[in-house]
Amino acid sequence: MxxxxxxxxxxxxxxxxxxxxxxxxxxxxxxxxxxxxxxxxxxxxxxxxxxxxxxxxxxxxxxxxxxHDKMMIDALEHPEDPLHLKRWYYNGGIKTLENYGYRVEKNDAKYWYKTEEMPETLVINEEIRPHIDFxxxxxxxxxxxxxxxxxxxxxxxxxxxxxxxxxxxxxxxxxxxxxxxxxxxxxxxxxxxxxxxxxxxxxxxxxxxxxxxxxxxxxxxxxxxxxxxxxxxxx
CATH class of the missing domain: 3.60.21.10 (Metallo-dependent phosphatases)
Incomplete structure (x- = not known):
């Protein structure tokens, strides 16, 4: 069996x-x-x-x-809603982004980030796209x-x-x-x-x-x- x-x-x-x-x-x-x-x-x-x-x-x-996988999808697929990104960052998403070569400056100890930095952070590069699609x-x-x-x-x-x-x-x-x-x-x-x-x-x-x-x-x-x-x- x-x-x-x-x-x-x-x-x-x-x-x-x-x-x-x-x-x-x-x-x-x-x-x-x-x-x-x-x-x-x-x-x-x-x-x-x-x-x-x-x-x-x-x-x-x-x-x-x-x-966490769903938070990653939402943050990268829906940049028009900053709450998706903030939720993901707060729950450990920074480690994942660093794995793909992203650099994001922390705004405070809780992993919340400055709103004006979000659009640049959310550009989906060719390395992360296959994983999002999967x-x-x-x-x-x-x-x-x-x-x-x-x-x-x-x-x-x-x-x-x-x-x-x-x-x-x-x-x-x-x-x-x-x-x-x-x-x-x-x-x-x-x-x-x-x-x-x-x-x-x-x-x-x-x-x-x-x-x-x-x-x-x-x-x-x-x-x-x-x-x-x-x-x-x-x-």
């Missing part, structure tokens, strides 16, 4: 990502790989992580949209007969196919405490230490599994062997 492997919230940490794939002995001929979003921001190598994700999807992996193709969830894979979670009462994409990449406590569905939901987005005050993968009593080990903050990058419920990690 092919393994079903899930990884989430890589956040530009290429070294941990590649090491984790080695630890689990990932083989695209024998494994199904699901990547649950947030490939960019905060870490040092967002550009290279996206290159790796594109390579893996070309070989059969399934990559989903995360909220991210725009990503689905928001993946479903099997027994599992739902999603970045942040699902709405407790709204049918999955009718749920707003925003909810699927941003929801937190309403899902954590309210989900009662029959299918097991595997998700990232919320570091596991916020779910049960421990860094380990969160196996919730209400049929949810949180796998964001806080890699963006120096924590672990987890891989869950979904069918066997085996956990691997790089730190």
């Amino acid at each position: 092919r393994r079903l492997l899930a990884i989430s919230d890589i956040h530009g940490d290429l070294e941990k990502f590649e090491r984790l794939l080695e630890i689990v002995n990932f083989d695209n001929k024998h494994d199904n790989l699901l990547l649950l979003g947030d490939y960019v921001d905060r870490g040092p190598h967002s550009r290279q992580v996206l290159d790796k994700v594109m390579e893996l999807t070309a070989e059969g992996a399934i990559a989903l949209m995360g909220n 991210l725009k193709t990503l689905p928001y969830y993946y479903e099997t007969d027994t599992h739902i894979f999603v970045h942040a979670g699902v709405h407790p009462v709204t049918a999955l196919e009718l749920t707003e994409p925003y909810t699927l990449v941003w929801i937190r406590e309403e899902f954590h405490k309210g989900y009662q569905g029959e299918k097991t939901v595997v998700f990232g987005h919320t570091p596991t230490k916020h779910l049960h005050k421990k860094p380990e993968v969160y196996f919730g009593e209400n049929n949810i599994i949180g796998i964001d080990g806080g890699c963006a903050y120096g924590g672990r990058l987890y891989c869950l062997d979904v069918l066997e419920k085996m956990v691997y990690y790089a730190e």
